[in-house]
Amino acid sequence: MRIKIISNSTQETMDIGVRLAKHLKAGDLVALVGIFGAGKTYFTKGIARGLGVKRPQEVISPSFTLCHVHQGKKSTLYHLDVQRLKNPEDFVDLGIQDFFGHGVVVIEWADKFRQLFEPLHIMKVVFKVQGRNKRELSFSGRGKRFIGLGKKLKIKR
Numbered sequence: 001m002r003i004k005i006i007s008n009s010t011q012e013t014m015d016i017g018v019r020l021a022k023h024l025k026a027g028d029l030v031a032l033v034g035i036f037g038a039g040k041t042y043f044t045k046g047i048a049r050g051l052g053v054k055r056p057q058e059v060i061s062p063s064f065t066l067c068h069v070h071q072g073k074k075s076t077l078y079h080l081d082v083q084r085l086k087n088p089e090d091f092v093d094l095g096i097q098d099f100f101g102h103g104v105v106v107i108e109w110a111d112k113f114r115q116l117f118e119p120l121h122i123m124k125v126v127f128k129v130q131g132r133n134k135r136e137l138s139f140s141g142r143g144k145r146f147i148g149l150g151k152k153l154k155i156k157r
């Protein structure tokens with residue numbers, strides 16, 4: 001089941017992230033898909049806030065550093081950006097999979113290495129740019145807690 005939610009501002013995108021975070025726990029993977037500027041990092045700021053990270057505004061794209069670790073009150077956040085990784089072996093060599101299970105893992109450009117995520121409990125979010133401030137976020141979950149969860153994330157206007 002795929003649930004689509006429209007966001008009309010960075011604030012709304014962050015709020016949806018906060019709401020998703022309420023349902024996340026260590027071991028979960030949030031797979032973010034979408035072009036540059038689609039809102040993946042803003043969404044992750046929201047997740048950080050929802051997980052109780054002290055300064056969620058400091059969450060920035062780990063485009064060059066690959067992974068940022070943020071301590072949250074509720075859970076640790078492992079924020080990855082795999083856009084620059086060339087092949088799946090890099091992913092394995094870097095030991096990224098060791099993060100799974102220790103905290104919530106959020107991966108930007110997750111569609112690059114889809115095959116590596118197959119066995120996991122995943123919430124996938126696809127971002128589409130629909131205007132200067134308008135984004136479509138489409139949620140599809142795998143695993144008991146995530147199927148149908150998209151509906152609960154909708155903003156009540």
Ligand SMILES: Nc1ncnc2c1ncn2[C@@H]1O[C@H](COP(=O)(O)OP(=O)(O)O)[C@@H](O)[C@H]1O
Nearest residue numbers: 007008009010013036037038039040041042133
């Ligand atoms: N509704 C929206 N949600 C998220 N970002 C938005 C929205 N409208 C405009 N933007 C802009 O789009 C860009 C999104 O940046 P970012 O979250 O870093 O994207 P990504 O990580 O996908 O490359 C920012 O410049 C932000 O101001």
Ligand SMILES: [Mg+2]
Nearest residue numbers: 040041061108
């Ligand atoms: Mg980003």
